[in-house]
Amino acid sequence: MGVRGARRGRGRLARRAAGCPHVLLVVCPGATGLRLETEAALAALGGVRALSPADADVLLVVGEPSAELRRAAEVTWSQLPGPRVRGVVAGPGRAEDVLRRLVPLLGSAEQEADAADRDDTAVPGPEGDPPGGLPMADRAEDRDGLTLDVLRVALGPVLPHWPAGLVVDTRLQGDVVQSATARVLRARAARGPSYWAPGPDASPDLRRGRCAASHLDALARLLSVTGWAGAASGAVALRDRLLAGEAHERVRADFRPWRRRVEGSRLLRWCTRDLGVLLPADARRLGVGGPAARAAPPHDVSARLRQWLVETDAVLGGAPPPDGGPRGEPAAAPSSALLGAAVELLPGRELAEARTVLASFDPDPDEPGAAPSVAAGAS
Amino acid sequence: MTLDLFLLLAAALFAVGLYGALSQQSVVMVMMGLELMINGVVVAAASFWYFVAPAQPDGQVLVLVVISAMTVEMAMGFAVVTLLFRAKDVDTTDTAAELKR
Amino acid sequence: MTVEAAPAWAALPVLAALLALASAAAVLDAASPGGTAGAAPRGPARAARPLAETARLLRQRRHTTAVRDGLLWQVGVAGPVVIAALMVAVVPFGGQVVADVPVGVVWFNAMDVCLWAVVWLAGWSPDSPYPLVGGYRYLAQALGYELPLMFALTAPAVAAGSLDVGTVVEAQDGLWFVVWMPVAFLVLLVGVAGFSLWGPLGAPGGGDVAGGVFAEASGVDRLLLLAGRYALLTAGAAMAVALFLGGGAGPWLPGWLWSLLKTLAVLGCLVVLRGRLPGVRPQTVVRLGWVVALPVVLLQVLAVSIVVVVEG
Amino acid sequence: MEGLLFWSPAVVAVGAGIAVFRVDSMARATYALALSFVAVGLELLLLDLAYLGVVTVLMMVMEMAIMAVFMIMFMMNSAGLMPMSMVHNRRGALALSVGVFLSLAAVALLTPWPERRGTVPEDPTRSVGTGVMETKMLVMMGVGAVLFTTIVAALVLAASRSRYDVRGGRR
Numbered sequence: 035m036g037v038r039g040a041r042r043g044r045g046r047l048a049r050r051a052a053g054c055p056h057v058l059l060v061v062c063p064g065a066t067g068l069r070l071e072t073e074a075a076l077a078a079l080g081g082v083r084a085l086s087p088a089d090a091d092v093l094l095v096v097g098e099p100s101a102e103l104r105r106a107a108e109v110t111w112s113q114l115p116g117p118r119v120r121g122v123v124a125g126p127g128r129a130e131d132v133l134r135r136l137v138p139l140l141g142s143a144e145q146e147a148d149a150a151d152r153d154d155t156a157v158p159g160p161e162g163d164p165p166g167g168l169p170m171a172d173r174a175e176d177r178d179g180l181t182l183d184v185l186r187v188a189l190g191p192v193l194p195h196w197p198a199g200l201v202v203d204t205r206l207q208g209d210v211v212q213s214a215t216a217r218v219l220r221a222r223a224a225r226g227p228s229y230w231a232p233g234p235d236a237s238p239d240l241r242r243g244r245c246a247a248s249h250l251d252a253l254a255r256l257l258s259v260t261g262w263a264g265a266a267s268g269a270v271a272l273r274d275r276l277l278a279g280e281a282h283e284r285v286r287a288d289f290r291p292w293r294r295r296v297e298g299s300r301l302l303r304w305c306t307r308d309l310g311v312l313l314p315a316d317a318r319r320l321g322v323g324g325p326a327a328r329a330a331p332p333h334d335v336s337a338r339l340r341q342w343l344v345e346t347d348a349v350l351g352g353a354p355p356p357d358g359g360p361r362g363e364p365a366a367a368p369s370s371a372l373l374g375a376a377v378e379l380l381p382g383r384e385l386a387e388a389r390t391v392l393a394s395f396d397p398d399p400d401e402p403g404a405a406p407s408v409a410a411g412a413s
Numbered sequence: 414m415t416l417d418l419f420l421l422l423a424a425a426l427f428a429v430g431l432y433g434a435l436s437q438q439s440v441v442m443v444m445m446g447l448e449l450m451i452n453g454v455v456v457a458a459a460s461f462w463y464f465v466a467p468a469q470p471d472g473q474v475l476v477l478v479v480i481s482a483m484t485v486e487m488a489m490g491f492a493v494v495t496l497l498f499r500a501k502d503v504d505t506t507d508t509a510a511e512l513k514r
Numbered sequence: 515m516t517v518e519a520a521p522a523w524a525a526l527p528v529l530a531a532l533l534a535l536a537s538a539a540a541v542l543d544a545a546s547p548g549g550t551a552g553a554a555p556r557g558p559a560r561a562a563r564p565l566a567e568t569a570r571l572l573r574q575r576r577h578t579t580a581v582r583d584g585l586l587w588q589v590g591v592a593g594p595v596v597i598a599a600l601m602v603a604v605v606p607f608g609g610q611v612v613a614d615v616p617v618g619v620v621w622f623n624a625m626d627v628c629l630w631a632v633v634w635l636a637g638w639s640p641d642s643p644y645p646l647v648g649g650y651r652y653l654a655q656a657l658g659y660e661l662p663l664m665f666a667l668t669a670p671a672v673a674a675g676s677l678d679v680g681t682v683v684e685a686q687d688g689l690w691f692v693v694w695m696p697v698a699f700l701v702l703l704v705g706v707a708g709f710s711l712w713g714p715l716g717a718p719g720g721g722d723v724a725g726g727v728f729a730e731a732s733g734v735d736r737l738l739l740l741a742g743r744y745a746l747l748t749a750g751a752a753m754a755v756a757l758f759l760g761g762g763a764g765p766w767l768p769g770w771l772w773s774l775l776k777t778l779a780v781l782g783c784l785v786v787l788r789g790r791l792p793g794v795r796p797q798t799v800v801r802l803g804w805v806v807a808l809p810v811v812l813l814q815v816l817a818v819s820i821v822v823v824v825e826g
Numbered sequence: 827m828e829g830l831l832f833w834s835p836a837v838v839a840v841g842a843g844i845a846v847f848r849v850d851s852m853a854r855a856t857y858a859l860a861l862s863f864v865a866v867g868l869e870l871l872l873l874d875l876a877y878l879g880v881v882t883v884l885m886m887v888m889e890m891a892i893m894a895v896f897m898i899m900f901m902m903n904s905a906g907l908m909p910m911s912m913v914h915n916r917r918g919a920l921a922l923s924v925g926v927f928l929s930l931a932a933v934a935l936l937t938p939w940p941e942r943r944g945t946v947p948e949d950p951t952r953s954v955g956t957g958v959m960e961t962k963m964l965v966m967m968g969v970g971a972v973l974f975t976t977i978v979a980a981l982v983l984a985a986s987r988s989r990y991d992v993r994g995g996r997r
Contacts (some may be wrong), residue, residue: 054566085725086644088577088732115577115732117753194721209647259722261714261793264546296694301714302792385647386795389722414832416874420934422836424868426862428927429843435919437847441897445859447890449843452866455882463873468959474965476870476878477958481969482887487847487889487977491896492980498900586853617876624884630891631860638853638898653891660888668972710849794894 057135058090058114060107060192063199063399064221065097066229070251072096072123074274075130079137087113087193091140093120096198100220103191103199110192117141127289132384138344147159184212191219199226201401202377202392211388215382216373218399228400231359239282241358242349246285247276248360249325249346252396256339257296260305268292286350293343306335310379317397320378321371323362326395335394361398369382373397419460427453440497444490451483515604517680518759519614525603528612535751535777536686536744540564542746572741574733582730590636590727591735594742601625601749606680608769619671619678622753624665626709629746630656633711633718633727635811636739640730648726652718654796655695655708658803659715663705665811669698669818670757677727683761692758694821697814699758701807703784706750708799710743713788716795719743740775751780825826831872839865852897860890877951 059078061069072094076083084090087110095107111120111170119136121130189202199219205212227233230248232241254269272292278287296302311334317327325345329337349355377393380388426449433446455476462472544563578584604611604618615621630653637649649822671677673695674685682691692699708715711727719726731739755761755776764776794802842862846855870879904934947953958966 054570055565056570085721088730089725089728089736091574113577115575117573117575195726206643209650223765257792261716261722262791263721264789265792273589274693299792305792305794307799358536384795384797386651386717386722388721390795414828416939417935418832418836419869419873421931422839424916424927424930424934425840426843427930428923429840431845431848431926432919432923435922436914436916438914439879439900440848441893441900442855445846445855445893448859449846449862449896452839452843452863456866456869457868459873459875463875463946464942465940466943466948467874467950470954470962473878473950473954474957474962476875477954478965478969480882481973484885485972487893488976488980489983491893492983494896494900495984510953583851583853586857589857615876615880616949617880620877620880624880624887627888627891628882631857631887631894634891634894635853635857638894650895653895656891820978 055079055091055133055140056084056089056109057081057092057094057133058084058087058192058387060093060095060103060110061198062097062099062103062221063219065198066398066400068096068123068126068129069198070229070274070277071126072129072133073270075133077274078130079133081133081137083194084371085113087192088115091118091187092133092136093118094136094334095120095122098124098221103219106191107399129254162304195255195389195393197255197399200373200397202380204388206379206385209385211380211383211385212283214375214377214388218373227364228359228398230398231361231364236360238354241302241355242352243276243279243282245360246346246349246356247273248398249342249349250276252360252393253296253342253346255341256335256390256393259389260302262299262302265292265296265299268295282350282352286347288378289347289350291407293347297340297343302339303336306339306390306394308332309335309387310338310376310383310394311377312375316378317375320375321366322375323366323368323371326364326372326375338394359397361401364401367401369397369399369401408410416460416464419456421466423453423457423460425453426450426456440490441495444487444494447486447490448483449487451479454479517609517611517620517683519610520610525608525612527637528602528607529599531607531750531774532599532752533741535748535774535781536741537564538778539744539747539781539785542782543788544778546786546789554570567740568737571733574736574798576733577730578640579722581641583641586635587639587735590632590634590639591731591738592714592742593632593635594629595738595745595751596629597625598742598745598749599765601736601746602752604679605749605752605756606683606761607752608771610770611680614680616680619667620683621755622679623667627660628703629709636731637718637727642730644723645724645727648718648720648725648729651720651723651726651796652711653694655715655799657710658796658800659705660805662701662803662807662811663708663732664707665808665815666698666701667697668819669811669815672818675822679756683756683763686724686760686763690758690760695758695814696816697810698818699754701811701814702754703750703756703780704807706747706754708785710746710750712743712747712784714791714794715799716788717793717799740825746785748777748781751784752777754780806817832869834951835865835868835872838862839869853894856890856897859893860887863887863890873948874950877954 059069059072073083081092087093091114093107093114095103095278099107111118114120119135119139121132123132185206187204187206189204190196190200191198199221201217201219203215203217221305226366230244230251232244250269250273254266254273257263257266257269269292272289273286275288276282311332312322312326312329313333314327316322317333325341326338328345329341331337345356357363357368359368361372374397376392376397379391383391430446430449430453434443435476437443437446438446458479460477462476466472480485485487537642541561541564545561567577601622603613604615604621611618633652634649637647637652670685670691673691674682676682676685685691704715707713711719711733717726719728723729728736728739752773755773759776759780762773764772768776838863842858842865845858846862849855849858864883867879867883867886870882923954
């Protein structure tokens with residue numbers, strides 16, 4: 035009984051374990067449609083999106099990665115603890131198949147052996163200095179005049195609740211952003227119109243649906259970043275129902291109570307108030323359009339969040355999208371301006387604030403003509 | 414358990430702390446040495462209370478005062494280190510001494 | 515009811531109860547919307563997820579970073595579970611308490627301060643930016659909620675005239691303390707959420723920093739950290755029951771069962787509230803703690819003291 | 827048994843104290859000191875000083891948690907990744923501290939300490955509490971004033987300007 039029983043117990047453990055794979059998505063720019071499909075397939079299989087490589091069993095590259103993103107995926111892959119598998123969702127309609135094929139592999143004996151044998155404790159690095167081959171921190175001026183250490187951290191491209199293909203290179207002191215440079219990774223293939231703003235030849239119904247879904251997607255990201263997973267999953271569910279083609283009126287009926295809950299949360303208002311203020315003059319200077327420019331005074335994160343809620347409600351009610359697209363006039367590439375505004379507001383912010391501010395603009399790197407690079411720094 | 418044993422412990426802690434306070438260059442490490450010395454004082458005060466005059470609260474009050482002294486020492490130490498660091502970018506006693514010249 | 519020291523073997527059932535309640539919290543958390551189960555389908559499968567997760571983490575290899583501090587990492591990973599057990603040791607279940615420490619209330623407080631060290635170590639030792647930010651966030655938050663928490667613990671001790679948790683339970687014979695010191699009760703629950711990295715105070719393990727202190731943990735390490743988090747939540751709930759909800763007092767059922775049921779109820783509230791509240795940034799926690807919670811809880815202690823003096 | 831209860835925390839306290847000055851990593855040094863304080867807290871528990879023992883643990887672990895932040899903020903090589911020596915006059919310090927230990931030990935062992943007067947009260951915590959509030963009240967009021975002065979002085983020293991006045995009040 036001993037050995038066989040142990041093996042059977044192991045098999046059962048493996049089967050159970052494979053029932054809740056944690057999947058890390060590396061989403062390529064231009065692959066929003068694929069990402070949404072993959073997220074839906076993942077939810078249907080009972081999977082969870084991993085927050086960090088150490089938390090993941092499956093690495094899934096969604097779309098066609100450019101050279102830089104492929105390198106990032108490779109580094110990420112080396113950080114997966116194992117049992118681990120990886121795959122690519124290259125085209126529409128394949129996400130579920132890929133996941134169904136990959137997940138059972140996690141339970142295999144080879145995987146277990148690999149996990150047991152692989153050794154990454156001794157990362158090859160030169161002895162002495164710098165230790166482990168890591169660069170030491172520089173020092174620079176800071177707001178308290180203490181000249182503390184500076185750490186260079188690249189936010190993205192593989193980060194939870196983060197726009198796909200966006201990288202913000204930051205200089206951090208502690209967790210305060212001293213300067214930031216944003217760039218959008220190049221897409222491998224030439225970009226068509228953004229998923230969220232289909233061209234003028236699309237049906238009005240589709241365009242309205244995509245606009246509302248885009249706002250819901252942005253809201254989900256913003257709420258996740260502020261740490262409200264409960265409300266975020268509500269937004270995701272509404273978004274997926276819209277994209278699955280459900281009647282707007284019926285989605286709206288469920289959107290209303292959700293909106294009331296989000297709007298009614300005093301704590302949320304308290305935490306997003308006076309944060310990331312973009313005055314109308316600055317918005318004009320930077321060319322920001324869309325909901326971000328229409329947000330009511332005091333033009334903070336809270337106002338932008340409310341503007342999204344209002345516009346989603348209106349669009350679901352049958353109004354046409356105010357600018358033709360969710361972020362502004364699609365032809366004017368509004369995301370460049372949004373990204374510019376967000377990056378300008380980052381220096382001096384602590385990491386959580388910085389991420390909240392960025393999420394409240396939600397630039398869409400998929401847009402053709404999104405700016406290649408924007409920078410902002412402290413004095 | 415005797416008074417002698419506890420006093421030996423206190424003396425050992427005090428001596429180790431003294432070594433640190435004298436030998437370390439970094440101001441923060443010197444503070445750690447001082448903390449360790451005060452630690453020894455805490456042990457001594459508590460054992461005197463227990464083995465000599467447990468009926469009066471004097472020994473216990475002394476321990477409380479010593480602990481407060483320790484926090485004051487910490488707070489002022491950090492304030493001074495921060496000041497030094499900001500003003501002259503030094504955190505060692507030797508370089509701080511040179512500032513006088 | 516009177517509370518006395520239990521025989522040494524009682525540590526085992528109490529430990530078992532701690533783990534059982536922590537598991538119950540994990541199950542409830544998975545079953546509630548917005549909980550750990552993510553977008554998984556509803557139903558029994560959802561509630562069974564903690565089991566699946568445990569199996570998964572037991573099979574997972576322990577990932578390590580390039581130049582981490584292994585010893586301190588182990589302290590940081592095992593710390594929360596151990597501290598939760600030490601907290602529960604002074605909480606009476608029914609009429610029995612494992613460790614009859616005469617200053618149980620301070621003991622609880624000291625243990626929660628030990629968490630400052632332990633969680634910071636878990637964040638610092640992997641030598642990775644996101645856990646580091648998580649560790650510092652924990653310290654920053656702790657500076658905000660610790661003082662209000664201390665005074666919230668003081669209020670029942672003042673009313674009972676003792677720092678012994680058993681005596682505090684006995685003092686609630688007529689009236690539960692939650693009735694006349696609700697502010698202290700609420701502040702205690704916020705403090706419990708704070709030291710368990712829970713809900714609105716979960717920023718040290720937040721998604722915006724890729725899981726913060728949890729970001730580099732995998733396999734058994736992650737299992738221990740997550741279990742520690744639920745165990746801390748349980749220990750905090752158990753303490754709240756003893757200090758404010760009359761401990762094991764209640765009709766018909768035996769005292770220990772009442773203690774368990776009440777703890778489960780408080781735990782349930784904490785878990786369910788997590789999905790309903792947004793996160794609070796650490797600096798906001800500090801501001802709330804010092805500007806709102808501290809004055810309010812001080813007034814509460816003052817009110818309690820006046821009542822105690824007047825009643826003699 | 828009693829010997830073990832005394833000796834094991836005692837050895838830990840002194841050992842951890844020595845470790846403070848022997849490890850390279852600032853985090854390890856700080857938490858070695860914290861461990862030393864925890865061991866001393868346990869020794870106080872042996873002396874029937876439950877309250878003071880637990881409060882020592884509480885205060886010191888808190889202090890060390892904050893201290894670690896300062897250590898890492900201000901020291902180079904805070905993780906001890908590159909072994910380096912930050913000591914001066916090591917030999918003299920060693921000689922002096924050994925000398926101090928020996929003389930203190932001699933005093934401890936050779937002095938005829940007075941006989942024990944009275945017994946440990948039923949509840950030492952209550953006794954210190956009433957002490958602080960009755961006979962020793964003046965002492966504690968002094969301590970309170972000193973603590974308040976410390977807060978003000980430390981803030982004035984450490985803050986170059988207030989962090990929150992940059993944008994005028996609320997951020």
